[in-house]
Amino acid sequence: MRLADVLAYAKENFGDFVHNKKLDIGGILLNQLRENGVKNIYHEKICTACNERYFSYRRDGQTGRQGGIIMLRSSHGKSLQKSL
Numbered sequence: 001m002r003l004a005d006v007l008a009y010a011k012e013n014f015g016d017f018v019h020n021k022k023l024d025i026g027g028i029l030l031n032q033l034r035e036n037g038v039k040n041i042y043h044e045k046i047c048t049a050c051n052e053r054y055f056s057y058r059r060d061g062q063t064g065r066q067g068g069i070i071m072l073r074s075s076h077g078k079s080l081q082k083s084l
């Protein structure tokens with residue numbers, strides 16, 4: 001698939017989130033969360049390619065490993081724990 005094909009697909013499906021041939025993945029994810037009723041969203045707004053603290057294939061061109069954590073909190077601010 002050519003880059004032009006990928007950009008055409010992205011423009012057709014995510015038109016509002018394509019800027020200068022770059023796809024705003026964070027914007028797409030925020031939009032999907034809001035569309036699905038998620039109201040309390042904390043968006044860190046960190047670009048892993050620009051911030052040296054984070055691994056970035058885009059910046060360094062080498063593969064590596066990266067993880068993420070998602071946690072639900074109760075209305076009292078304590079994390080919800082699942083018994084095993």
Ligand SMILES: [Zn+2]
Nearest residue numbers: 047048049050
């Ligand atoms: Zn950046």
